[in-house]
Amino acid sequence: MTVTHPVDPLDVYTDWGRRRARAVADETPRRDHRGAAPGVHAAIAERVEALRPELIALATDLHAHPEVGFEEVRSAARIADLLDTHGAAVERAAFGLPTAFRATRGSTGPHFALIAEYDALPGIGHACGHNIIAAIAAGAFLAVPDAIGDGRVSIIGAPAEEGGGGKELILRAGGFDDVDAAGMVHPSTGNDVSPILGGGTSGVRRLTATYHGRAGHAALSPYLGLNALDAVVTAYQSIALLRQHILPVDRIHGIITDGGAAANVVPERASAEFLIRSDDIDTLDVLVERVVGILEAAALSTGTRLDLDLDFAPPYLPLRPNVALTTRWAAAVERRGRVVPLRSRVPRQGGPSTDMGNVSWFVPSIHPSLGLGGAPGVLPHNAAFAETTVQPAAFDALVDAAIALAGAAADFLADEDLRADVAREFADAGGRRRVGS
Structure with missing residues (x-):
């Protein structure tokens, strides 16, 4: 099985670099x-x-x-x-x-x-x-x-x-x-x-990711559960790894807003909120697509279901x-x-x-x-x-x-x-x- 990634930012990021170089070289206008x-x-x-x-x-x-x-x-x-x-x-x-x-x-x-x-x-x-x-x-x-x-x-x-x-x-x-x-x-x-x-x-777009799994007794039958918190943690850590490979002006920051109700119950619901920033409209779109891909992959890897609310507040x-x-x-x-x-x-x-x-x-x-x-x-x-x-x-x-x-x-x-x-x-x-x- 071959897995392909839906977003390749190469062209957009290369163009961003060219435009940035031109910006530095520009002179004061008349x-x-x-x-x-x-x-x-x-x-x-x-x-x-x-x-x-x-x-x-x-x-x-x-x-x-x-x-x-x-x-x-x-x-x-x-x-x-x-x-x-x-x-x-x-x-x-x-x-x-x-x-x-x-x-x-x-x-x-x-x-x-x-x-x-x-x-x-x-x-x-x-x-x-x-x-x-x-x-x-x-x-x-x-x-x-x-x-x-x-x-x-x-x-x-x-x-x-x-x-x-x-x-x-x-x-x-x-x-x-x-x-x-x-x-x-x-x-x-x-x-x-x-x-x-x-x-x-910077432009900013906001999203919430809510994962739905299945509850289970964490000691007696954890194998019957699908851990929504695992999905959130997987997504959070994967976004942290992504930060090394984004533009120097880009920012991604987020918090876990719901991590479950009790430690001895496999969390059947967990949520996180993220803000995604970039200094150009095209690079912002690319970054959002990359983050969404990570969120979807976290659901796939944990067997959970993702509810994604993108732009729950108007994008800037x-x-x-x-x-x-x-x-x-x-x-x-x-x-x-x-x-x-x-x-x-x-x-x-x-x-x-x-x-x-x-x-x-x-x-x-x-x-x-x-x-x-x-x-x-x-x-x-x-x-x-x-x-x-x-x-x-x-x-x-x-x-x-x-x-x-x-x-x-x-x-x-x-x-x-x-x-x-x-x-x-x-x-x-x-x-x-x-x-x-």
């Missing part, structure tokens, strides 16, 4: 688009500065009342109320999601969407700075002048970034179907400015930032006196995941980060970072980020050549892709 008129950028800065007290109050209020994903009832209403105060017609409970919202200015022409996040982390509140993200997006939306070319600007409130995949659910509901470009700014540590959060993000795709558009944000934030060490392609090293990655494979997108100050080494997803978000330096960063994000949106709406370059870059990178496509 910043020669005309963009919006200087007077427009001056008006944006003046408008955000005028909004500073309200934006600080918003960020502070969200920090004081953290709500986890899909439970952001108060947070979404607080942001929508601020927009209403300034005359925006806010659609609440948008896209079939109770804590999503949308507001749009303009009715025709190119369309730029500003993305707000506002969910908190369980137990440690706004330790990822989503209170700042929401205020940045709100400030940018309110600051983009109405008379910018013939375009539209929207703010989309996306719930549950921390694992719930709100942006992917909005994508599935058609929320980005008429959007031409999108952007948000993520807070980071220290005073760093980066066009791409952490040098890039690796971020694909648009360089031409990111340079406009960089130019705007540099006008605020901040230095941006921008490269056209930053080689990724693996890292966290965000559902903004899904948006970036559907429309040209930016996801730069801006440091909030604070003590060195205080990183997101740490309780100390939540406190950093309500310090004076964080509020200065909020204002600068909102001005720059509004500036990038204004440049996109005003400059036909920029829009063409943004679209061309998006198409050259592979165009629109969805999970599993």
Whole structure:
């Protein structure tokens, strides 16, 4: 009998190596688009500065009342109320999601969407700075002048970034179907400015594997049992062996969630949960196939039955930032006196995941980060970072980020050549892709 393996990653992994080598060699992009008129950028800065007290109050209020994903009832209403105060017609409970919202200015022409996040982390509140993200997006939306070319600007409130995949659910509901470009700014540590959060993000897909065997008396008649825990352990150890032969940016991590009920009973049911990460959509698909093959083999080798729940939460795709558009944000934030060490392609090293990655494979997108100050080494997803978000330096960063994000949106709406370059870059990178496509 000859056993063949269904997945040979050679071609995909070889292409990944070639692309990575090209990425390292890329030069800093030029910043020669005309963009919006200087007077427009001056008006944006003046408008955000005028909004500073309200934006600080918003960020502070969200920090004081953290709500986890899909439970952001108060947070979404607080942001929508601020927009209403300034005359925006806010659609609440948008896209079939109770804590999503949308507001749009303009009715025709190119369309730029500003993305707000506002969910908190369980137990440690706004330790990822989503209170700042929401205020940045709100400030940018309110600051983009109405008379910018013939375009539209929207703010989309996306719930549950921390694992719930709100942006992917909005994508599935058609929320980005008429959007031409999108952007948000993520807070980071220290005073760093980066066009791409952490040098890039990984895509992630989640799965649970539940094995069903047959119970037996572990001392009297173990031979009558089929051990589901053996299947989980076999799968876990086989995945550990696989780690030696995956890409250096790939990650697989998991836990055993059910190992049986009693040591003297052959476990008839056992489960594990795994997260699978890679920095490219094709390599992520390959890695998932390899892991699924291992899980199926563990069932075969133990005589158990596998129930596989792949993507029990929406997958997150690796971020694909648009360089031409990111340079406009960089130019705007540099006008605020901040230095941006921008490269056209930053080689990724693996890292966290965000559902903004899904948006970036559907429309040209930016996801730069801006440091909030604070003590060195205080990183997101740490309780100390939540406190950093309500310090004076964080509020200065909020204002600068909102001005720059509004500036990038204004440049996109005003400059036909920029829009063409943004679209061309998006198409050259592979165009629109969805999970599993």
